[in-house]
Amino acid sequence: MGLKLSAKGQQSHRLVIFAAIFVLMTLLILYGSNNVNDNIYSPLHLAINKAIKATDLKKWSGKDGYVPFHGNKTMSLHCGSCALVTSSSHVLGSRAGAEIDRAQCVIRMNDAPTLGFEADVGNQTSLRVVAHSSVFRVVRRPSEFLHRPDSSPVIIFWGPPNKMGKDAKGTLYRLIQRVSTTYSNMSCFSITASKMRRFDSLFHRETGRDRQKSHSWLSTGWFTMVIAIELCDSIKVYGMVPPNHCGKFKPPAKKMPYHYYKPRGPDECVTYLQHEGGRRGNHHRFITEKQVFGRWAKQYNITFSHPKWV
Template sequence: MKYQEKHCWLCLLSLSLLLLFWLGHLIRDLLSPAGQSNGLRGYMRITPGKMDQVLHMHCSQCALVSSSGQMLGAGLGEEIDKVGCVIRMNNAPTQGYEKDVGNRTSIRVVSHTSVPLLVKNESYYFNQSAGTIYVFWGPERNMRQDGHGHTFNTLLKIAKKYANVKIYTVTREKIQYCDGVFQNETGKNRMKTGAFLSTGFFTMILAIDMCDSIHVYGMIDYNYCSRANHSVVPYHYYERNRLNECRMYHVHEHTQRGGHRFITEKAIYAKWATRHKMEFKHPSWSL
């Protein structure tokens, strides 16, 4: 009888230790910063033959550099390059603009519509900038993986050609999550209002996922264009002859179908800045 009791106690002790070990791992995963344990779910790597690698990225400080003409003459390049992780968008170049926007690029978030622009200059983006991580987003019809997703097929060819370049796609579930965030913040269904989320929106979501603190450069606030003394700058710092920024924002905000709600999105970012460690520079925001 004593032997049986001793054996039962040993079994219970073993089970208890196993349970504590499992709980320890669970608590560690829950408390560890984004990207250090299970990675950033919602971002899958495009590699020939498989799609099961999530993005593992965590930064204590991030510089999110806008593509806005506000960056012209900013002279912030040296400051930006000193930040741990530098995030850029679409095809925004650094060559020729280093003094204002810096030279380093840790992550580049790219819209499906900008993929042809990167392919057009693929040597610059995927060869010279081989250390950059690329995150592409797009609608399901373009990103589907059954052979009929035009954009996904292009990215797969790039991944095969430049095997060392890390190329990720935003999953359908993550895009649906972002749609839900937009609706929760505005009370409006994105699709019913005829709006498309901007690359800036997906970039801000990613930055919140992976960065402890975010320094946003060159992004105007939602009231900027309504001020009488606002500066007139190009929509993009690298496209001088396009519509000016505020005019572009107003056109998109009020178009019935297919527009980005840039001004509404900026109002959402202002809310997020009260809940996350986020600072806006050049111009600075009064939160």
């Protein structure tokens, strides 16, 4: 009987050892996995410490990074004061339209319209920055976005070089080239492949995050803000919420549509939080970008309105 108890005791002892080893190995695997994720998805206040140094965007900029779709035009636009009108629904009810139109240059994004929203977003457009995914929505409405007899707008298109580059003779390139030829009052440019890479490097430099490793795309807002800093002496941004607006534990009291012209579209904060935390597929890091914009505001004479950033 004593021998049997001893054997059982040894077996129990071995089981305890195996269980302890299993738990330890599991913890090590989880710890290593968390470390990998932390490197890619660490919050900005940690990742920012990995940034090499802040970039002087006035020196970083260069108008040689834009090529025309038609003719030999050059990007010569320069503005003293700029109104950068976002597509956010926070502009609704602002009655800021007249103030926006008084700016020397008015900058808009993608297919954000003015028709029907003039009181809040104004009527003038000097520059429009358009993502490759919005090209068809823009060209489908030429009277709104392309043929404005009272103005000569500049449109800068951005996207993957294999779709938007000068050597990419695909559908998008040919379409924009045809539009640029038809509406000669406009100046249409694409961002060169080398400058697209510089936009990526700038994001990495300013945040410590590698865009591709974190499975994210730069937003049109990122391109527009950097271009505005290149072109404008002062910038007033309309409708952009501060980076802490969409808190996980203290959500805004009122839900707001993501776009002012799509009242039944997705909620703004839900969209921001889903994209910021997304780890699979491709997402925009809207909140991270806004944290960078807040830093840039002090360097490049940028102010925010509707809402005002504190």
